[in-house]
Amino acid sequence: MNNDLLYVSPYIIFQETNIKNSATGNVFECNSETLELLKMLREHEPLATSKVCDSFGLSFDAVTYLIENGILVHDKNDPNAEISVENTLVTEYDTFFGLGRGNLTSDLAKNERMIGIIGIDVPTSSSIYNIGKKSYNVLRDKSNDLIDLSMYSISVKDYGVLLNPLMQDISFKWLSELGNLLLESNIVPIFIGGDHGVTYHLLDKYLDDTTSIAILQIDAHRDIGFRRSKYPEHGSFIRDIVNVKRNINVYQYGIRDTDSEYNLDNIDRINIIKNLSDIEEDKIYISIDVDAFSYADIPAVSYPLPNGLDMKKFLEDITKISNKRIVGCDIVEYNSQFDVGNMVGAIAVDYILLGILRWLQN
Numbered sequence: 506m507n508n509d510l511l512y513v514s515p516y517i518i519f520q521e522t523n524i525k526n527s528a529t530g531n532v533f534e535c536n537s538e539t540l541e542l543l544k545m546l547r548e549h550e551p552l553a554t555s556k557v558c559d560s561f562g563l564s565f566d567a568v569t570y571l572i573e574n575g576i577l578v579h580d581k582n583d584p585n586a587e588i589s590v591e592n593t594l595v596t597e598y599d600t601f602f603g604l605g606r607g608n609l610t611s612d613l614a615k616n617e618r619m620i621g622i623i624g625i626d627v628p629t630s631s632s633i634y635n636i637g638k639k640s641y642n643v644l645r646d647k648s649n650d651l652i653d654l655s656m657y658s659i660s661v662k663d664y665g666v667l668l669n670p671l672m673q674d675i676s677f678k679w680l681s682e683l684g685n686l687l688l689e690s691n692i693v694p695i696f697i698g699g700d701h702g703v704t705y706h707l708l709d710k711y712l713d714d715t716t717s718i719a720i721l722q723i724d725a726h727r728d729i730g731f732r733r734s735k736y737p738e739h740g741s742f743i744r745d746i747v748n749v750k751r752n753i754n755v756y757q758y759g760i761r762d763t764d765s766e767y768n769l770d771n772i773d774r775i776n777i778i779k780n781l782s783d784i785e786e787d788k789i790y791i792s793i794d795v796d797a798f799s800y801a802d803i804p805a806v807s808y809p810l811p812n813g814l815d816m817k818k819f820l821e822d823i824t825k826i827s828n829k830r831i832v833g834c835d836i837v838e839y840n841s842q843f844d845v846g847n848m849v850g851a852i853a854v855d856y857i858l859l860g861i862l863r864w865l866q867n
């Protein structure tokens with residue numbers, strides 16, 4: 506019964522009125538009794554679950570809560586592995602556009618349609634990434650310079666940023682579980698941040714059970730190159746999707762690197778379109794690589810190409826598919842280390858996010 510032994514996560518730091526997970530940044534408010542109890546647990550660890558319940562007066566449900574939030578752990582060397590997907594969002598920071606903070610557990614239980622912004626921090630996004638680590642923070646901070654939506658009554662909430670489990674495998678598992686959970690729910694998720702490898706993982710589990718859905722990829726590049734690592738990544742993930750997931754059509758819009766010849770079996774399922782109304786399916790997931798847009802508006806990308814899309818025209822064009830069911834969206838590849846001036850690229854990406862929010866609201 507060795508695997509029943511519990512420890513307080515080595516990442517947990519006791520503060521005055523709360524505890525903090527130093528690895529993930531998550532903060533949990535707690536009263537002084539709970540704080541003392543957890544300190545005592547750490548002094549006496551490891552302890553069997555039954556002992557924690559009997560001698561420390563914690564209910565089994567309370568112990569489960571502490572495990573699902575990564576506060577109590579079975580393996581000190583892998584302390585974030587047991588955090589459940591509903592608890593993977595860090596919420597201690599500001600929100601996009603001053604929006605209200607959403608609570609995933611309670612909002613998923615509602616029946617009303619909502620729109621949810623979910624942040625993806627760079628270290629969680631890919632095994633190989635070259636995007637500045639501050640990128641998500643810059644986007645969120647700049648959004649509050651653009652507009653304050655806190656006074657408006659709208660059904661858009663910010664659910665926080667996916668925490669960093671410090672293990673690539675767990676990060677991909679969470680992306681996949683979070684994607685599946687939200688894409689099937691009453692919340693239409695807009696994932697923002699990270700590189701384009703994110704999209705594969707977000708859709709991984711969802712596409713296994715879903716049919717008649719199309720992916721609309723807004724991008725300068727086709728992302729059907731050869732994989733350079735163990736995991737799907739930004740330059741090749743579309744190849745992985747059409748090779749692994751059956752019955753998926755990808756529609757690519759904004760493409761400018763059409764010269765390369767690719768040896769790819771299912772190339773007929775990856776269509777370059779010039780008109781958004783060419784999409785046949787009624788259910789669509791939208792993936793936006795911000796390098797699709799004009800480099801003058803968004804210089805902050807890793808692989809820029811000239812002659813990008815005009816942002817305003819794109820936000821008008823997208824209304825051509827307003828009659829379709831949009832299950833979710835991601836906005837990726839913003840790279841703050843290549844931004845200029847007063848972060849003009851971040852402002853432009855936030856403008857696109859705002860336009861998408863406004864469009865999905867109606």
Ligand SMILES: [Mn+2]
Pocket residue numbers: 701724726728739794838
């Ligand atoms: Mn891309």
